[in-house]
Amino acid sequence: xxxxxxxxxxxVKDYDEAIDFYTKKLHFTLVEDTYxxxxxxxxxxVAPPGSAGTTIxxxxxxxxxxxxxxxxxxxxxxxxxxxxxxxxxxxxDMIAKGIKFVREPKEQSYGMVAVFKDLYGNLWDxxxxxxxxxxxxxMKAGHS
Numbered sequence: 001x002x003x004x005x006x007x008x009x010x011x012v013k014d015y016d017e018a019i020d021f022y023t024k025k026l027h028f029t030l031v032e033d034t035y036x037x038x039x040x041x042x043x044x045x046v047a048p049p050g051s052a053g054t055t056i057x058x059x060x061x062x063x064x065x066x067x068x069x070x071x072x073x074x075x076x077x078x079x080x081x082x083x084x085x086x087x088x089x090x091x092x093d094m095i096a097k098g099i100k101f102v103r104e105p106k107e108q109s110y111g112m113v114a115v116f117k118d119l120y121g122n123l124w125d126x127x128x129x130x131x132x133x134x135x136x137x138x139m140k141a142g143h144s
């Protein structure tokens with residue numbers, strides 16, 4: 001059996017400001033931006049550069065009860081994990097672009113990590129996993 005997680009939905013306030021943040025500050029690729037007139041919404045998908053795995057569906061809050069979750073989808077915990085092949089390159093680029101880090105870089109047993117906020121306040125780990133880490137081995141083997 002082969003299965004994979006294709007998208008993770010991230011509730012956003014505005015499609016265009018979210019696209020701007022992810023493509024210009026994090027260098028994500030805009031994979032799809034399709035208007036769905038029957039639902040008066042857009043299907044907006046972004047992905048990290050060079051990634052062939054899971055993508056992020058930018059889902060605009062469409063009901064009042066969804067709005068409180070913008071920026072707090074995980075109750076204040078780190079929600080998403082962005083692995084990189086060069087931690088310091090990306091960390092320094094993100095700092096230069098005004099991204100706020102709430103936990104400074106730290107060497108851990110699994111690799112280098114720092115925590116940043118996206119434009120709405122969701123917490124992300126920026127990390128560079130060490131060679132031999134099980135996730136790195138899965139990626140080498142072609143699994144997502």
